[in-house]
Amino acid sequence: MDEVVNSSLKIVAGLPMYNEEETIGTVVTQVRDFVDHVICVDDGSSDSSARIAESCGAIVHRHRVNRGYGGALKTLFAKAREMEADCLVILDSDGQHEAADIPKLLEPILTDEADFVIGSRFIDGGGSEDMPAYRRLGIKVITAASNLSSDLDIQDTQSGFRAFSKVAIERLRFDSEGMELSLEMLEDAHEKDLKITEIPTMIRYDVPKGSNFTALSHGFTVLAWAMISLSQKKPLLVLGLPGFGLFAAGAAMALNAVNGISDSVDALVGPGLTAIWIGVLGLAMMATGLVLQSARNFIRHLLIKEFGLA
Ligand SMILES: Nc1nc2c(ncn2[C@@H]2O[C@H](COP(=O)(O)OP(=O)(O)OP(=O)(O)O)[C@@H](O)[C@H]2O)c(=O)[nH]1
Ligand SMILES: [Mg+2]
Structure with a gap:
């Protein structure tokens, strides 16, 4: 484990994983340098993701059928509670996030400045060079609707690179099974007065699977959730x-x-x-x-x- 991270605390990394056999081995190996345990939730993959993750040293929990990103995160939080983790850092299994940024994300939690840290590509120092324009636009629209609904001021509501304190691990509860969980989690944290902050990170789009058109349907689902939430609240x-x-x-x-x-x-x-x-x-x-x-x-x-x- 890297010296930057406080070694007296139990730091757990959680990777939601769905058919990521090309990248998961590298991601698990890199992440292990910065945390005590890596948990992968294999979300009903039909490829060798689970076997590769296990052989690279991750604890793998399997969903028998695909439940979606939110379903995978619910399992990750349950496992982190079972393990009595002090910090949980979530990142994607497709290699879009830099494992070396993990200490940066954990820092505000270790210094008690935040309970929920988002690795943001839209604040000074962050970025995502090859991000398709339609993705950027979609995220901006979702983020505007979400901020209006929750009265938060978050620049990157769609980043999957997030870290949580023990308080957040214990108190956060969510229901969504899909990508809309990204917003539900923010609203729940805000309602429970958890401190949320953003840290600049780079998010890569030149990874093997890259961005695809499922992203478009995910985007509409998340936007619909944001609009429904907005109409309920305002x-x-x-x-x-x-x-x-x-x-x-x-x-x-x-x-x-x-x-x-x-x-x-x-x-x-x-x-x-x-x-x-x-x-x-x-x-x-x-x-x-x-x-x-x-x-x-x-x-x-x-x-x-x-x-x-x-
Ligand atoms: N798409 C998808 N991803 C899942 C699912 N379950 C777990 N995941 C994992 O969740 C993470 C994020 O999914 P991505 O499809 O990369 O979502 P994204 O990064 O917002 O979108 P892209 O820009 O297209 O990469 C990845 O590590 C997936 O392996 C699922 O049912 N569907
Ligand atoms: Mg991705």
């Missing part, structure tokens, strides 16, 4: 604001149609009906936003005042 913003915009547009169209009434009454029917439809849709959205916001406030009030839950 219904007035998601429904009320566009609703007000539609209502105002409907009112403007109605005024315009009424101004032209002297030309011909028949000419009023088409634009008039359109204006009414748009206005009513806007009103319905505003009302739904208001009702959801009130219900949310009421439930929060109940939880805090009656049951003492924050």
Whole structure:
């Protein structure tokens, strides 16, 4: 184990792994220099990933069927709790992250400055040279929606390079089985007042499997999760604001149609009906936003005042 990392603590690395036989051997070997134990969760791989990881010194836990990235991380956290790990660092098995960055990620945890550290490619000193433009755009959109929903200010919500303190390992709970777990975990940490920080890291895209079009479907799933979360947390913003915009547009169209009434009454029917439809849709959205916001406030009030839950 590398001297940079505090040797009196049990540091565990967790690798979610799905058909990564080309890279897993190198990743496990490199990561072992910086931690006490490496756990790989083989997520129903059909190749030799599990055998290679084991022969390189990792503890391998197998899922009989593929559960997805979130499922693999849930197992990793359960194993870290069982092992009574003091720190858990998660990184991908495809070689995109630099094992040598592990001490940098652990430092804020060891100095008690953070419970949850993200290896970020979008802050000063971090980067990802060969990252496809569509991936960069997708991550920016997901990150904007997620920050709006959670009131956090995280630059890289999609990095799979993350480190957790003992408190975080014990307190974090999540439910998602897919890539959307990346956001659920952030929201859970924020709600539990865990300290989150970002550390600059490089993320490589010139790895054997590279980025593929599954990334696109993963991206849409994560974005959908972020939008649903946003509409649950800020219904007035998601429904009320566009609703007000539609209502105002409907009112403007109605005024315009009424101004032209002297030309011909028949000419009023088409634009008039359109204006009414748009206005009513806007009103319905505003009302739904208001009702959801009130219900949310009421439930929060109940939880805090009656049951003492924050
Ligand atoms: N795609 C995928 N990855 C999984 C799954 N289970 C575990 N993993 C592992 O999770 C890590 C991240 O998956 P990637 O597909 O590389 O996701 P990504 O890095 O966000 O996307 P890319 O830019 O395409 O590499 C890898 O180490 C995978 O081996 C699964 O069901 N699907
Ligand atoms: Mg990857």
